[in-house]
Amino acid sequence: MTPLWTAIAPILLLVASNVFMTFAWYGQLKVEHRAMWLIVLISWGIAFFEYCLAVPANRIGRATYDPAELKAMQEVITLCVFAVFSVTWLKEPVTLNHALGFAFIALGAFFVFKGPFH
Template identity: 85%
Template sequence: MTMNWTALAPILMLIASNVFMTFAWYGQLKVEHRAMWLIVLISWGIAFFEYCLAVPANRIGRIAYAPSELKAMQEVITLAVFAVFSIFWLKEPFTTNHGVGFALIALGAFFVFKGPFH
């Protein structure tokens, strides 16, 4: 089965937007020596690029996905990006508890995509 661009573009754009947003929200945790006002301005500037990707991703994504599917997809992507970020940027361990918790959230997304129960 091939995926068309309208279905694939939102996924790729949401991944990219989440990389920006994760750095905007959590990247500053390694920069403790800067003034808070500067960190807020830098984070806001980074978040601008997240919005430049997320808003069109949802607009394009609405053609191929229901809003609830887009939101579920966003949450799973957010957790996946954060897990990688946390391990490689923040040098935090990824524990079994994290894996189980994230898997349960992904299971919730699965049910959103599965459709109504009959």
């Protein structure tokens, strides 16, 4: 695999993976009229596709990133996908507190990648 592919593919796969993960975990919040056992089964089914993307993302990404970088990347992507999902699907606002909290997590990811002690 080319270095460019091993740098970009994990990001694309993690974004797609997080879309599935977010729907599996939070999509059901708008479906209150279904039995919990059914919601759990549907969520597991959706999560299967999340894993089908997340595992290759980490395997491919390992050629370019160390595990801590992959995890930090995963967290920032998760928050970005969740913020869009929350506004569009759940119709929830992103407040200043949310934005500040997300920014601090992104700052943590920055230090994992470019911190002063590298």
